[in-house]
Amino acid sequence: MSEGQEQQIASVSSPEPLSAELQEIAGDLTTGGCVRAGRPELLTTPENLLPLLNRLHELPEPYSRLTDLCGVDWGDRVQVVYALCRGYGAEMVLVKVDLPRAQAEVPTVTGLWQLAFWPEREVAEMFGVTFVGHPNCEHLLLPEGFVGYPLLKDYEYDRSNPLLSPDPLREDPDAVLGGPPSEDETGAS
Amino acid sequence: MGLRELEDRLRQLPGNLPRAPEQPLRRWAQTHHEGGLSVAFINVVDKVLDTGRACSTWGLQFGLACCAIEMMAVGASRYDLDRFGVFFRGSPRQADAMLVAGTLTLKMADVLRRLYDQMPEPRYVIAVGNCAISGGRFYHHAYSVVRGVDRVVPVDIYVPGCPPRPESFIDAIRKLHQLMRRESIADTIGHGERQHEDFFRKRELP
């Protein structure tokens, strides 16, 4: 296996301390950070997010490419995760912002990367996060007028909707088909 | 028609399972069948029309997901659906049968119904793949997948599989042709005027 190969099989769950470089630039803007499976993670607050991203962007070898943006529901708080790459390389850093679920607001990063437009809309409709300054934060994947935030852990879909309601035939075929089995015999037609 | 109207319309229906509709037209046709000459005439017309329908079934390709790729494969060189007179059309106005292949989501449901409404009578629907039949793998878990196309439009042929083999697809087309050959013009006249009540219209295979 070559040098550049991502370190995969190292234990994922035991975090290591951050590298000196990241510690130096991110130290005062983060509330925590570690290296997990060879990949640094920085935990920050909504106020410090944009300064931190800018600082990562201004490194001599900048983390200039946002590849991914997603949300995670941790029960009482919602986390927004930004995955940044160092140019077109293997190195990657995850920046995480913790938001209280009651008032989940975070500044938008659409000013830095065009990529963030759709993922932010997706996180907004799936987790109920408000992206302050996003130009157009309406539904992206879900139909107009969809109620609820489906990727929150306590979300349950509306079973009375005629399009989603359970089908008696599938729920309990014995009750619907009933009778001796030979009646329903179909074979390979 | 938006999604909300569609949902309301479906809410007013008695149940989700297909049921045999009350068909005044069928009764009318049966009384006319009993009178000698008209029966012979209708039989001849039926034969001609049914053969015509079954030999050139133009399909509205309603490819939604994975099954659509298999539908493309059926139309391509190895399985060559043209042998059965089935051509894929993009427009509902030119189609006899709607081939719904794939996962129907909430956002797509009213589009499906609208396209179905635009098809000329007599029209048929084939539900290809388990997502189209019942929601399939999404039935128990998903919040955005319609549990079967037959909640939105009446389905004539169900093709199980995930996705079904192309042969399975061809088999379904042939069964649809069987259905068509069993039809009488007396049943199909005036379909356009029929109301939403016989939404779950059924024809049966022998």
Next chain:
Amino acid sequence: MRKRYGDNLWDLLRILAAGAWSILVGLYITGINLIRPGVCERYPRRDHRPDYQPRPGYRGDFALLSDPERPGGLRCIACLQCQNICPDQCIHITPEGKGKDRHPVQFRIDTGLCQFCWLCVEVCPVAAITMTPDYETATDQPQKLIRDLDTLRERGRNIPEPQRVEPVGCVADGGA
């Protein structure tokens, strides 16, 4: 950005020649393919290729393999492992009996819900359930998509012994 063609006569002629050449090349290639052996399957006409059918491992319709020595004539011991692992919850088993006599009295598989993922076949400890290459399963009524015990048993009876597909998985460690 887009080039405008035909600004002068020479350009126009050059483009016409290139177009004509493209047509000739296209005709040549389609001509070559015209005389190649055909690839069309001609599916319903089995006489075209009588041995044609899906490969043995194909994940088609279900079957329960038979074992005449067991109650119910099936290998199945109604351990409900397939019912539990099925991600679509499309298997419904009604077991009966205890210990060695345990067998299913009803075994429904909803092929209108299944995603043919082979997990149930893989998890079966006695290799009782399998998938057959049957694919002509299109029907006009959703009820007919639900296979019951008799159908499954009948289809399993038709599977000759050597073609039975044994479970091949990576599930291991036995004890757990």
Next chain:
Amino acid sequence: MTWDPTCVTEELVVNMGPQHPSTHGVLRLILRLDGERVLEVRPDIGFLHSSLEKIAERLDYRQYLPYTDRYDYLCAMANELAYVRAVESLLGVEPTPRCQWIRVMMAEMNRIASHLVYYGALGMDTGATTVFLYCFRERERILQLFEDASGQRLLYHYFRIGGLRNDLPPGFCEGLRSFLDEFPRRVAEYDALLTRNRIFRSRTEGVGYLSPEAALSYGVTGPTLRGSGVSYDLRRAAPYYVYPELEFDVPTRPEGDVMARHLVRQEEMLQSVHLLHQCLDRLPPGEINVKVPRKLKPDPGEIYVRIESPRGELGVYLISDGSEKPYRLHWRAPSFHNLQAYPEMCQGAYVADLVAILGSLDIILGDVDR
């Protein structure tokens, strides 16, 4: 009647899709037109949103594996690879060498099959029906091999956590070799028939330009990015499995138009053939499966795995909370981000170009909407 040059025209808003034969699935485009010229394109997505990320939280690790096929259905093997690699990393399991080789082989075969669909579909979009038929003819041969190995034609569920469903069936390597010997000649045919065709060239050259800077900002990856002159391929940049041992080129074109992306994909098919030859030559014997517990309970932790799928950078972000089910699974969908750059590419294009540009993006709506 004469044409009056002072005639004032109004802008027209046209809705294309979601059910349109050439939108590659259920995609809706809202176009603002000035005559034939496109002023603005607004894609409306979500018509195939099937809540795959929520389903992951309700099923255990093994049960979710067949669902990964359904996510980007043209390259099911690549999705399985990404997911299986993520779960194995969480568990601390390393697959056997033979298993790794077979996985790479399957992923490369799937890349060819996926690019063939792209090739045929782009041909259809630009009005060439024949090449579609030829591409599907060759694709059927790959599907036949997949069917032999996995029992399904499209959605394979062939990989397992810790191994594979079964070893390669007898006759697989011979079948693959005969396909590989023939395939480059067929690609040359497509090349003559489509790529060098005068009409196709004038419809694709200089159309749908995407600059490398815009590509960086939009997060465009895969052949679409390489068509803009950036040589970025995760098989090289962050190699996984046996890719470091394999020899291949990363085809790149600087033009950034539809033709460049098309040529990159065409060249990639040949590179995959080259890779597959090496795989066949060096496929080691041995076990394919590692023993994994029957109940999969990874320690709490998280992993972000990226692979190069035929459409670009496919990422899986998987969080485990120590239970049998994933706590959260997120797909980094390459088509989702590539499609976002579509309005950028359509600036100043004609309506007829839209379809060609969309075809050259090679998006799969299952991948966009998840």
